[in-house]
Each structure stands twice: as structure tokens, then as C-alpha cells.
Amino acid sequence: MAKWKLWTTLALALLVAIVVLQNTDPAKTRVLWATIEMPRFVLLLTCALVGGLFGFVLGRRSKGAKAK
Secondary structure, X not given: OHHHHHHHHHHHHHHHHHHXXXXXXXXXXXXXXXXXXXXXXXXXXXXXXXXXXXXXXXXXXXXXXXXX
């Protein structure tokens, strides 16, 4: 059962890598009152990492709640 999780994670990581590598143009991003210009792949990679971190943290929390 754990093998499908590994394959799914690898497939998603490959998909993210492909999308990130195809988006190297600069992008302006507004964060509150600041405007930041950075390569688009940095923005995409940051969003993917933050989303993965949230998924990991929330997934671990729900497993702990079920065990009690």
C-alpha cells in the first residue's frame, strides 16, 4: 500500500519540476504593500514547498487525532 504513495509522490514531484523548469520568465508579485520581482520558477517552487509543508503538517495532525 505504501508503494502507491511513493509512486504518486514521485510523479507529482516530476510534474512540478517540469512546470517549474518551463517558467523561467521574471514575474512581479505583490505581497501586501511590497512588489517583488523574481523568476517565476522561484515563485512556483516556493508555493509548491509551502503547500507540501501544509499538507505534511495537517496530515500528521489528523493521524494523531485518530489514534486517540
